[in-house]
Amino acid sequence: MGWSSSRAMLVARAVALAVVFLAAEAQLSPGYYNATCPGVVSIVRRGMAQAVQKESRMGASILRLFFHDCFVNGCDASILLDDTANFTGEKNAGPNANSVRGYEVIDAIKAQLEASCKATVSCADIITLAARDAVNLLGGPNWTVPLGRRDARTTSQSAANTNLPPPGASLASLLSMFSAKGLDARDLTALSGAHTVGWARCSTFRTHIYNDTGVNATFASQLRTKSCPTTGGDGNLAPLELQAPNTFDNAYFTDLLSRRVLLRSDQELFGSGAGNGTTDAFVRAYAANATTFAADFAAAMVRLGNLSPLTGKNGEIKHHRNEKESKYNTRFTRLNPDQKNAQLAGHTPLLRAAEMGAYYDG
Numbered sequence: 527m528g529w530s531s532s533r534a535m536l537v538a539r540a541v542a543l544a545v546v547f548l549a550a551e552a553q554l555s556p557g558y559y560n561a562t563c564p565g566v567v568s569i570v571r572r573g574m575a576q577a578v579q580k581e582s583r584m585g586a587s588i589l590r591l592f593f594h595d596c597f598v599n600g601c602d603a604s605i606l607l608d609d610t611a612n613f614t615g616e617k618n619a620g621p622n623a624n625s626v627r628g629y630e631v632i633d634a635i636k637a638q639l640e641a642s643c644k645a646t647v648s649c650a651d652i653i654t655l656a657a658r659d660a661v662n663l664l665g666g667p668n669w670t671v672p673l674g675r676r677d678a679r680t681t682s683q684s685a686a687n688t689n690l691p692p693p694g695a696s697l698a699s700l701l702s703m704f705s706a707k708g709l710d711a712r713d714l715t716a717l718s719g720a721h722t723v724g725w726a727r728c729s730t731f732r733t734h735i736y737n738d739t740g741v742n743a744t745f746a747s748q749l750r751t752k753s754c755p756t757t758g759g760d761g762n763l764a765p766l767e768l769q770a771p772n773t774f775d776n777a778y779f780t781d782l783l784s785r786r787v788l789l790r791s792d793q794e795l796f797g798s799g800a801g802n803g804t805t806d807a808f809v810r811a812y813a814a815n816a817t818t819f820a821a822d823f824a825a826a827m828v829r830l831g832n833l834s835p836l837t838g839k840n841g842e843i844k845h846h847r848n849e850k851e852s853k854y855n856t857r858f859t860r861l862n863p864d865q866k867n868a869q870l871a872g873h874t875p876l877l878r879a880a881e882m883g884a885y886y887d888g
Contacts, residue, residue: 553837554672558651563643566673570652573635574659577628582772585660586724587628592657593720593830594626595650597707598686600834602678602841603649605686606632612680619686632656640845649844650675654831661827664723666774669824672832676841693730697794701804707833709826715795715808716822717830721787722778723771725763728754731788740793745786764788776820779813 559566577584595605598616605622606629607615616622632652639647651673662668691703704714732754735746750756753764765771766788767778781787782796796809812819 554674554832554835556670556672558672558674559643559647563639563646565642566639566647566651567655569638569642570635570655571659573631573638574656575663577631577634578660578663582664583725584628584631585664585772585774586720587626588631588653588656588660589720590724591626591628591632592653593717594622594686594690595653596830596833598689599678599682600836601650601654601675601831602834602836603653603675603844604678604681606649606844607678607681614683615681616683616686619683619690621690621692622686636844645843645845647843648675648677648841650677650835650841657831658827661720661774661823664772664774667820667824669828672828674835674837676836676838677844678836678841691791693726693789693791694733695791695794697798697805700791700794707830709829711804712808712822713826713829715805715812716819716826718792718795719776719778719812719819719823721766721789721792722776723774724766725771726766726788727760728762728764729760731764731790732756732760734788734790734793738790738793740785740797741787742785745784749788766792776812776816779809779819782809783813 574585574588577588591605592601594616595601595603598604605616605626608617609615617626632649635652635656636647636649639652651671654673654675655671658669658671689703691700695703700714701711704710709717731749734741735749735754736756749764753759753762767781768786769775769777769781778787778792782793785793785797787793795805797806808822812822
């Protein structure tokens with residue numbers, strides 16, 4: 527269900543301080559484009575509304591694209607860069623190859639913005655706004671997005687492979703990786719709630735449902751029968767959250783309490799015995815109160831969106847992907863035919879939002 531006006535007010539209050547302090551530190555501002563491209567927010571919103579209406583799963587996919595971009599060297603749109611003779615990019619890193627999707631949605635929004643405000647709005651800001659809109663369009667909270675990011679001129683496949691946690695990551699590993707980004711246990715737990723939407727591929731949860739003891743036996747048995755055999759079927763999809771995989775709510779946390787989640791890294795957040803129960807209290811709080819989850823998720827998204835942005839004279843403003851190359855020999859392209867066919871067949875993996883790296887697909 528959608529968020530009421532009273533809930534929205536609570537979320538806005540919770541996010542306000544994060545926006546003020548983090549944006550100021552990062553030289554970002556919600557009104558950054560007020561004079562140069564006043565329609566940016568509405569254009570991105572319209573593009574996302576069209577994409578989600580066409581395919582509801584795309585909301586989760588754009589949210590994942592945002593996570594995978596920001597968790598590797600900051601929110602700089604480096605995930606959009608193709609490989610060149612000078613560097614190997616993030617697109618083909620293990621957590622991203624034939625997995626991250628939604629590039630064409632960002633392309634379409636970028637084209638609309640170029641028509642209205644040429645060479646003004648960065649792809650990094652488009653991705654950040656689109657992720658916020660994805661959440662809200664699926665029934666989740668809304669929040670103010672600080673703007674003013676610029677786009678990366680280079681990228682690193684090794685950084686993507688190193689920084690994006692796998693679906694089998696332990697709680698200790700997740701806490702360490704998030705801490706390295708300045709994010710704490712509350713952020714980890716709240717951001718993991720993005721797994722209330724989207725789907726996961728059998729290959730990412732097979733070990734969990736066959737080998738782990740901390741999973742509901744009936745749940746695991748059903749998945750083995752319907753979605754994930756011991757061999758084969760690696761691309762078979764199952765919803766990350768059972769009750770309403772296309773609705774952004776707090777049901778993911780009730781699934782955690784009953785040990786009915788697909789990924790080991792998700793279940794690590796509750797009852798794992800690791801980290802002295804660091805995240806258990808947050809899981810219980812979010813399962814009990816959707817508004818608390820919404821407020822913490824929105825604030826964590828602002829913090830995540832402010833990770834090491836390129837501002838001022840750093841980076842550049844990318845043009846539409848049809849521009850063959852920039853002076854720094856980096857370019858954007860649409861998905862190749864194999865990727866598109868895989869998406870149409872529904873065989874794209876869906877790792878996880880808190881894992882930022884091999885988790886959900888949407």
